[in-house]
Amino acid sequence: MLGDAIEYPARGEDALTTVLVGGLLPVLSAMVGFVGLALSVVLIGLAILPFAALPLLALCGYYVAVLRRVAAGDPDPPQFRNWGRLIVDGLRFLAVSIAYAIPFALLLGLFFAVLAASEAAVGSSAAETVAAIGAVLTALLAVGSLVAYAYLQPLALANLAREGRLGAAFDLGTIRKAGLSRAYATAWALGALVWAVGAALEGALWVVTIGLFVGFYADVARYYLYGRGLGRALSGPPAREPPRAEDRELPPPVVPASERAACPVDPETIPRIEDPATFETRTGGRDRRRGWPDWESESDPDERP
Numbered sequence: 340m341l342g343d344a345i346e347y348p349a350r351g352e353d354a355l356t357t358v359l360v361g362g363l364l365p366v367l368s369a370m371v372g373f374v375g376l377a378l379s380v381v382l383i384g385l386a387i388l389p390f391a392a393l394p395l396l397a398l399c400g401y402y403v404a405v406l407r408r409v410a411a412g413d414p415d416p417p418q419f420r421n422w423g424r425l426i427v428d429g430l431r432f433l434a435v436s437i438a439y440a441i442p443f444a445l446l447l448g449l450f451f452a453v454l455a456a457s458e459a460a461v462g463s464s465a466a467e468t469v470a471a472i473g474a475v476l477t478a479l480l481a482v483g484s485l486v487a488y489a490y491l492q493p494l495a496l497a498n499l500a501r502e503g504r505l506g507a508a509f510d511l512g513t514i515r516k517a518g519l520s521r522a523y524a525t526a527w528a529l530g531a532l533v534w535a536v537g538a539a540l541e542g543a544l545w546v547v548t549i550g551l552f553v554g555f556y557a558d559v560a561r562y563y564l565y566g567r568g569l570g571r572a573l574s575g576p577p578a579r580e581p582p583r584a585e586d587r588e589l590p591p592p593v594v595p596a597s598e599r600a601a602c603p604v605d606p607e608t609i610p611r612i613e614d615p616a617t618f619e620t621r622t623g624g625r626d627r628r629r630g631w632p633d634w635e636s637e638s639d640p641d642e643r644p
Contacts, residue, residue: 340525340564341367341529343549344530344560344561344563344567345533347416347559347563349414350414350415350416354416356418358552358556361555361556362551362552362555363393364394364398365395365398365551366551367394368393368394368395371390371391371393371394374387375387375388375391377393395424396425396429397422397426397429398429399432400426400427400428400429400431400432401419401425402558402562403499404417404424404428405417405418405562405563406497406500407501407503408566409567410497410500410569410570413505416563426635435505436492436493439491440622442487442488443481443484443485446484447481449481450474450478450481453470453477453500457470457473457474464487489531490527491518493530493562493565494514494565495509495514495568495586498510498513498517500566501566513573516572517569517572520572521569523565523571524568526562526564526565526568526569526571527565527568529561529593530565533561534558534561537553537554537556537560537561538554538557540553540554540557541554
């Protein structure tokens with residue numbers, strides 16, 4: 340599955356164009372934002388700033404399109420063509436991401452609140468101890484919620500793309516079933532590995548302006564893994580068709596007891612058939628051939644005149 344994910348962004352006739360566009364969208368967003376900030380002294384600058392989010396929304400929508408293609412079984416990645424749909428999918432991507440990030444945001448706010456309370460409790464040893472314990476617990480909960488977000492958010496997006504509706508991202512039954520499966524856990528771990536390697540290469544190649552394209556390539560590969568993981572987690576064994584009437588094995592016909600013929604031979608009178616080795620051992624032939632005395636006879640045959 341990892342090899343397919345690495346090859347996936349390079350498939351198709353327009354693979355190079357897709358990678359170039361995907362790598363340049365963050366640059367376009369930054370340029371529009373810079374122009375908007377530069378012109379913020381006048382009203383036109385404030386009107387330009389919202390357009391800086393459109394390239395990023397299209398990029399997020401492309402990741403949803405990747406998940407949709409993988410769910411449909413299409414071997415080639417999508418292209419940057421239907422920009423309106425990409426932006427709409429990007430908005431759905433953003434909505435799902437914000438919804439799943441709410442627990443982490445609340446726990447993070449609680450952590451800072453506990454820190455502020457611990458500073459106010461300076462001077463009282465008991466209050467400082469309670470505040471320290473509370474800070475540690477809230478920090479652990481915040482980290483756990485962040486890991487849960489990183490694990491469940493791609494799964495929710497994959498299910499959204501698979502079913503084509505926003506509510507599918509919050510289908511707890513499907514999310515629980517797929518999230519607890521080994522297939523999705525393996526795909527997510529491989530996706531995390533691809534993300535880590537891609538981020539390292541992106542940072543190292545930033546100077547030569549290739550980093551953005553490498554990062555986009557790695558993101559497409561890991562979203563492919565998420566889609567494949569969900570598909571494998573939800574795919575059960577194929578249903579077996581019931582056997583046809585002509586293929587069924589018919590039971591043997593039942594013969595009435597009155598019509599059954601009695602066996603003319605008594606089974607006790609049938610002689611037992613022995614294999615030659617058993618017969619030779621029982622009759623003492625093997626012992627005589629070896630020169631051993633026949634203990635069952637009255638005297639040794641070698642001593643007979």
